[in-house]
Amino acid sequence: MRASRLVSLLLLLQNRGRMSAARLAAELGVTPRTVYRDVEALAAAGVPIYAEGGPAGGYQLMDGYRTRLTGLTEDEAGSLFLTGLPQPAAELGLGAQVAAAELKLMAALPTPYRDASVRIRQRFHLDAPGWYREADPVPQLLAAAEALWQDQVVEVRYRRWSPTPGVVTRRLHPLGLVLKAGVWYLVAGPRPRTYRVGNIEELRALDEHFTRPAGFDLADFWRVHVERYEDNEDGETALVRLSAAGIAALPDILGPRAARLAERTLEPADGEGRQRAKIPLESVPHAAAGLLRLGADAQVLAPAELVAHMGKTIRAMARLYPCGEDG
Structure with missing residues (x-):
């Protein structure tokens, strides 16, 4: 040393x-x-x-x-x-x-x-995380990286949001780690998929090794994954009810991808002039942070976890700003 x-x-x-x-x-x-x-x-x-x-x-x-x-x-x-x-x-x-x-x-x-x-x-300097956004806590990142180096099979307890929210157990073959906008993702097989490292609650390396797929290219896989993810309406989404002002604000508040998905999934306006649409759901806290910026121009209808999170946050905010008799 x-x-x-x-x-x-x-x-x-x-x-x-x-x-x-x-x-x-x-x-x-x-x-x-x-x-x-x-x-x-x-x-x-x-x-x-x-x-x-x-x-x-x-x-x-x-x-x-x-x-x-x-x-x-x-x-x-x-x-x-x-x-x-x-x-x-x-x-x-x-x-x-x-x-x-x-x-x-x-x-x-x-x-x-x-x-x-x-x-x-x-x-020149590269700063990966977005503005006003702290990096995800990733307590399992080092363990995932070690298993990745050793081509070692791992068993993880993973917190997912859809199709059925909850914690699931998976046996994975770590193939790569990707840092995207300050967030770490694990690419893992046997059938290559992506997992947000911050959502891995437990990771245990097994006394078992695997052979990496011949010809697997991490950069190519990630590029295709991002393209499919941004264009896929069947991924993890939230159902929201938007005013015309809320729809117009989506590109600035939630980003171009959310706006494109919402535009493709807009339903006819209801009696109040609001329209239902889907937006991407990366995680409940992340989606809630963006939707709260839309204020009364957005109402979350699903999933239940996001509705509950929004309600809890709004009630806590209301306690900080009590309305008077004229409020």
Whole structure:
């Protein structure tokens, strides 16, 4: 562990130049005292490292010194696909490997390419979750990832919303993990389907392995799945009763996909000028959050779990805003 940390410290100074002990400690996840000891160890090993005092001081390498100790470990190489995605990497337990892999790649690049890489990193950043939306709690993500690496059969207790809401038990063959708009999904066989990782209540790896389907391509599967999901009226849906204003607001409030599905499923207007339609149901809390933004322009009719959730939330809100005699 210390040898790996010494290499990381060396590469940090090589890639970024002068750094204070506090900054190095933060990058390496250790205390400044540990950094002092590591610097002494590098100097004793012949690395031309020195310190400069003052507010802008810190440790740095002699000009022109470069190390070639940049070989990637197996774990670091396997984590390369998550470079630039620190939060997902951390959720998968790969944060340290990603950081080390990035350092080693930077150190191995010729100077012009390394400078270009730094410029890109300074100017572009990918933030996966949507606005005002916290990432799903995914306590089973690490267990799912471990089974995925090992091609291991798992047994899960999964909370689903339709066709019959409740918790079901499934034996699955993990084929891939996908991060979509801040939400993790598990793609699993034997017949490939998708499962929201946040809805997995329990996951147990079995003492049994499976053979991945020949020719299975995760990216291709996901692309087809998304296309079918967005065009499928038979997926998980909620039945709502909408005013004309509610229908017009759907693209902005619930997104283009919900608006397209609602438009295709609109029923004739009733006596109050409202129309029934279906909208996608990713989960009860997620659907309720969007529908509440429509206010009185939307009335949920089904499923019962969503109706109950809406009623409970609205009653709680009413207690916060009691109406007066004229209300």
